[in-house]
Amino acid sequence: GMNAAVGILTQRGGMTSHAALVARQMGKVCVAGCGSLDIDYAKRKMTVKGKTIKEGDYISIDGSTGEVILGRIETKPSEVLQVLLEKTMKPSESIQYKYFDKLMKWADKKRRLEVRTNADQPDQAQTAIAFGAEGIGLCRTEHMFFGEGKIDAMREMILADNVKGRKKALSKLLPFQREDFKGIFKAMGGRPVTIRTLDPPLHEFLPHDAEEIEKLAGIMGVSAEKIKSKIESLKEMNPMLGHRGCRLGIVYPEITEMQARAILEAACEVIKEDKIKVAPEIMIPLVGHENELKSQEQLVRKTADAVMKEKKQKISYTVGTMIELPRAALTADEIAERAEFFSFGTNDLTQTTFGLSRDDAGNFLQYYYEKEILAEDPFQTIDQKGVGRLMEIGVTKGRSVRKDLKVGICGEHGGETKSVKFCDKLGLNYVSCSPYRVPIARIAAAQAAIESGAKRSLKKKK
Secondary structure (H helix, E strand, O other): OOOOOOEEEOOOOOOOOHHHHHHHHHOOEEEOOOOOOEEEOOOOEEEEOOEEEEOOOOEEEOOOOOOEEEOOOOOOOOHHHHHHHHOOOOHHHOHHHHHHHHHHHHHHHHOOOEEEEEOOOHHHHHHHHHOOOOOEEEEEOHHHHHOOOHHHHHHHHHHOOOHHHHHHHHHHHHHHHHHHHHHHHHHHOOOOEEEEOOOOOHHHHOOOOHHHHHHHHHHHOOOHHHHHHHHHHHOOOOHHHOOOOHHHHHHOHHHHHHHHHHHHHHHHHHHHHHOOOOOOEEEEOOOOOHHHHHHHHHHHHHHHHHHHHHHOOOOOOEEEEEEOOHHHHHOHHHHOOOOOEEEEOHHHHHHHHHOOOOOOHHHOHHHHHHOOOOOOOOOOOOOOOOHHHHHHHHHHHHHHHOOOOEEEEOOHHHHOHHHHHHHHHHOOOEEEEOHHHHHHHHHHHHHHHHHHHHHHHHHHHO
């Protein structure tokens, strides 16, 4: 659906909901959380303020202002995009691009922070590189499972009753994952790539409407009732805090093993075939206890050793973790005993610190701004007193154990100006954001360096 869409308009959610996050990564215009919409899926129409819009009617949406306009308005293509992405203009033909390029070069001379991108497809990676990204700070592996042929194998793995059945299904997924990673490594041309192992709960990969369930039953050669029963068994009261992230890899180690093997085999092949230097950064999600990381890290290293022995090839790789739970930040010194890098997943860290659901908060946060309870959306700008304090503790404790600990951020805050400046203040190594936000992060990082330099000069004069 989102791949086919020119623009995205949702009734629920908000600017920082998952739909908005994915749309931003894809470079699609999105207005999320338009609560006044009344959508009738059966009749394929929607109503808002007494007006009815049917399938086939035109609407125009502005992702910057949140405006939804009835009808088709005239738009002008961006000259910067025409030069960098579409290649329909030469740099010399656009004054707008010349100014953009000069500004970016100034910013790059001043900034200290590295700017990476969140991308899980080669085309997204190439877009980000065109905008100046220096690596991938978050490659989500779950999106790779939804392609043709892949989702059936993924569902077969979920429906399997034992380890043997799961391994059989995972052996079908392995070549797909390997090719996906090869595509990413090639697109990045030797730049750093941080790959996150499977994060979402398994129920997200299963169908939920009757027609899809029947179709899957036919493909799998099982009854629709068995699939319904499995779907029911995977339901959780609070999936965000349930069986996801590293917890999946601990209960089903064969999943982590398959992904680690796919990453290392892809790296070996790209180094050998394409002569590209690859040093994967393997990131374990939702770690809250050092023993969770220990379990997954040992499995990754065991698998990596096996692959390197089979391929007769040495690969430089690192294993790290996301810091997205308060406990992880508070015990970062213990986690850093094994983690070679940290990446703050500030989307979930904000959720778990505030006790707010990112996808539901849009329903009531507006009242918080009106009543001056909150000055701004904590999912857009880092809450420095709460979430930011946890980040500061995490950085300090982590580097007290491992002085060269690489620390970044891969939440959507990585492309927001105030948040980028805060990351610079904390001494992070990099920020990572959606491809289209990379230029914003580059400028914000430069501003942070200039402002902090000015403050230091002022202190010296005093």
